[in-house]
Amino acid sequence: MSLVFVFIEIANYYQTQGSWYYIDWLLNYQAGGFKRRGLSGSLMFFIQDISGLNLKTLVAVFMSIGHIVLAYFIFLLTWNKKGKALIAILLLCPIGLGVYFYGFGTAGRKEGLLIALFASYAYLALKNRINFKIVGAYMATLGVICLMHELVIFYLPYFWFVNYLHNKKSF
Numbered sequence: 001m002s003l004v005f006v007f008i009e010i011a012n013y014y015q016t017q018g019s020w021y022y023i024d025w026l027l028n029y030q031a032g033g034f035k036r037r038g039l040s041g042s043l044m045f046f047i048q049d050i051s052g053l054n055l056k057t058l059v060a061v062f063m064s065i066g067h068i069v070l071a072y073f074i075f076l077l078t079w080n081k082k083g084k085a086l087i088a089i090l091l092l093c094p095i096g097l098g099v100y101f102y103g104f105g106t107a108g109r110k111e112g113l114l115i116a117l118f119a120s121y122a123y124l125a126l127k128n129r130i131n132f133k134i135v136g137a138y139m140a141t142l143g144v145i146c147l148m149h150e151l152v153i154f155y156l157p158y159f160w161f162v163n164y165l166h167n168k169k170s171f
Contacts, residue, residue, distance in 0.1 A: 022056070022059055024037070024109075024110065025040050025041065025044065025059045025062065025063075025110065026040075026041040026044060026045075026055060026059070027040070027041045028041030028042040028044075028045055029041075029042045030042065030045065036147075036150050037110075037147070037148055037149055037150060038147070039144070039147035039148045040062070040110065040148040044058045044059065044062070063112065066112040066113045066116045067112055067116075069116040069119075069120065070112060070115055070116040070119055073116065073119035073120050073122070073123050074087075074119055076123050077119065077122060077123055077126065080126060082126060085165060089122070089158060089161070089162075110148055110149040111149065111151060113145055113148070113149070114142075114145060114149065114151065114152065114155045117138070117141060117142070117145070118155060118158050118159065118162075121138055121159060121162060122162050125162045125163070125165070125166040128166075130163070130166050135163070138159065142155075142156070142159075
């Protein structure tokens with residue numbers, strides 16, 4: 001399913017210049033100081049300055065990478081038939097993949113990064129690879145992503161729920 005969104009991103013590459021989610025990726029710290037979602041824009045402008053790549057291309061690449069990672073981990077989770085509870089969380093919750101069913105434009109939202117991060121965390125939990133270092137690395141990553149999108153706080157219960165399932169071994 002996420003591969004469909006990669007193709008949507010390629011199509012959006014040619015028509016997203018003025019759309020709100022394209023512009024949301026470009027909020028930055030240089031234009032007016034600290035903004036709660038400015039890390040992605042600052043990173044994009046930095047990459048543009050050192051590489052000369054077009055901002056539109058950079059946004060499309062970042063969005064597509066998030067969807068490819070998401071598709072990969074959804075494939076791994078569905079391939080392993082043990083992860084039924086995790087798949088239900090990813091597919092059915094409106095704050096998860098369900099958001100993509102509410103509109104075409106949602107494919108370009110930053111939540112794709114959070115959902116991809118959650119899918120990778122769920123896969124590691126399913127494979128019993130969650131330990132203190134992994135949890136710390138994911139929390140640090142969520143702290144960085146918090147500077148890209150303020151909805152991280154709403155995604156934390158999903159990570160806690162996976163830890164609960166992992167500790168109960170009831171996938």
